[in-house]
Amino acid sequence: MAVYTDVSDEALAAFLEAYPLGELVAFRGIAEGVENSNFSLRTGTGDYILTLYEKRVDPQELPWFLGLMRHLASRGVTCPQPIAGRDGEALRTLAGRPAAITSFLPGVWPRRVRPEHCRLLGHALATLHLAGADYPVERPNALGPHAWMPLLESCRATGDRVQPGLVDELDRALASILPAWPTQLPRGQIHADLFPDNVFFLESAGRRHLSGLIDFYFACTDLLAYDIGVCLNAWCFEPGMEFNLTKAKHLLAGYESVRRLDPAERAAVPVLAQGAAIRFLLTRLYDWVNTPAGAMVTRKDPLEYLRRLRFHLTAPGPEALGL
């Protein structure tokens, strides 16, 4: 759930005066998202999302994220659009946090992923990669491979409380993944966090379409095919952690219907998927061991990602991932 910060009536009213959106009609916390506080906001002019950016988001980077969302939309990627205030500014402060209003996207994220979702996701991911190509400013991936060993170090003393032997296993995994990490693949703007709850779908007249992508606050400039690794992990494992090859093939086919992977990218997908698994494993492990037992925060289970990592480390090659 994600309402870490609540907003007083007076502060909200004063904030809304900076926008030409009419009178406040409804305001409710949204029980989705993990990093920031999100509210659904209805005014006389329509529906919006109000986001308060919490501690993990660097305020100096917000213009980059909002600019990327505008850039992508102008090239056909449906994503929330920052709403400018009367002063032209989309970013201001509310309840002591950086805050922005964005447009409301219709759609429902899939609770149960089907191969058809994966095909549409792949198509949208490749479209995003092409659309981002001329977004001029780079943002390094703060959670890329250089960050993984420091994350593991910060959990070294306590990580085995989650599972005995875990820290050793992650040491061995990093010793295998980091030297194999590719550097020469096509780079560009990636989403880097495209989990099912960040992708909305709609069905109309029996036909499903992808209605938009949300939550760009981990977006960065990195290897395009790394996003495929993130999505293979997030979309193609069954609840029992079996890898669903059909979903993977749909995801890749959807992607390649827009942007062909080059041979070096195809060869690198297995190690990119390993890296994507260890990246989410490590941040979840960090949160797990650093969240006080009484804190009212939903901690995500790091071990789900250990099972994904083990699958990828023992997979025989790109074919096992549908390539």
Next chain:
Amino acid sequence: MAVYTDVSDEALAAFLEAYPLGELVAFRGIAEGVENSNFSLRTGTGDYILTLYEKRVDPQELPWFLGLMRHLASRGVTCPQPIAGRDGEALRTLAGRPAAITSFLPGVWPRRVRPEHCRLLGHALATLHLAGADYPVERPNALGPHAWMPLLESCRATGDRVQPGLVDELDRALASILPAWPTQLPRGQIHADLFPDNVFFLESAGRRHLSGLIDFYFACTDLLAYDIGVCLNAWCFEPGMEFNLTKAKHLLAGYESVRRLDPAERAAVPVLAQGAAIRFLLTRLYDWVNTPAGAMVTRKDPLEYLRRLRFHLTAPGPEALGL
């Protein structure tokens, strides 16, 4: 927060087929409410709330609650209205829970209560009491005075972990409150849980009005003036637990602009406020000592209500509450 149960796409789609509401457009969990799982639902015909009733709600009582909401609306109380399916039924099953769709109410609950809110609240509360007078079926208050000693008994072994001496203090309080509990006051349908987050307001052209009441799932048949006790506790204490007499006077004046309290009710408000304080204290204490430390549930602090109880037990009489 309240999304205890999530809903698969297929289950939601099948559920919506029972309603003449058009196609699904959006579906998001709401981070408000404590007892049930609530989702904002948009379809081709508008906005709705989908509620899954969780374990504290007895499914057999749901028709009583939904019927009361229909009855009150027909007499001018704005509250969510159950939406009937094509078969005429408003209640069905989703994700293994009883579930209903209700209408969406515009409005914003007050994060910071002002005297004007209290006046409007009092007016709405009295309107509700009059409107409920001819709702024919009684529902006993499951959390009325007969329930308080058993609740305390169930916390006897562990309650002092929250604060040393707490169980003794509550024993003494019940020994004072229960014998003084009135029985001959006017009775009727009460809300019994009218906290600020259950009351929506809107401002239009600089004028504030109350746009609706929600969450009737503690409603029952009991002393009308007990609802005043609940509201005095929930609306008239400052964050530092000082009692705000101005807010109390506004609440009572708003109430009496619609329904006059008789002299016996006025005399009983202090003990009713004591009882309302101990009722919320005991259920919060029960939840506190019975919620596993790791559970991802927001526990409300019982001690906030101990401070209210102490205020009421030492208040010199009805005048101290604004009567």
